[in-house]
Amino acid sequence: EVQLVESGGDLVQPGGSLRLSCAASGFKFNDYSLNWVRQAPGKGLEWVSFIGSGGSTTDYSDSVRGRFTISRDNARNSLSLQMNSLRADDTAFYYCVRSAPEDDGDFLDYWGQGALVTVSS
């Protein structure tokens, strides 16, 4: 069974930093691309970042580029998101999400349960 479990969500002050982690199991981790998708409370979905299966290809939304860094450790089956210079509008549930196999398309086939990041003084 595919499982994605986020951790690291917390309350942080504006301008602060936080690191989210995602522990993956139930699939061959280094065969799949991964993403972070966030959702502000009561709002819609926003894609945040992507990392390819090997870790060398990354992409970011304009809203986080230059402040957030995605990385992965294929030996430990883990995904991370380092978030710096946090702002109030970064407050959201952050989901760790797997991309479907390349042959099937780029859709997001498995989602974690989400980690809440609250940016407030």
Next chain:
Amino acid sequence: DIQMTQSPSSLSASVGDRVTITCRASQGIGTDLHWYQQRPGKAPKVLIYNAFTLQRGVPSRFSGSGSGTDFTLTISSLQPEDFATYYCHQTYSTYTFGQGTKVEIK
């Protein structure tokens, strides 16, 4: 970025109704369009990918159509567990989601 516009933003329907949700892209995206369902307090789950392919385990009352800029998600006979929010999602270029359509009980 490609803008995705869903309509309606919300709708009220009864069990057994046929429900249609549309999604329009600001430019052509081929069939790189996917649909997700999100129940309250839960993570989204994929229903339809590549515009019309039903994800394994998803009931056949769900169907998708369209290509280019205009897409449709149809629920042929609404069931109690289908009351949720639905999102379209394009992967043609930098990923973007529609704003969501909330399906409520009439």
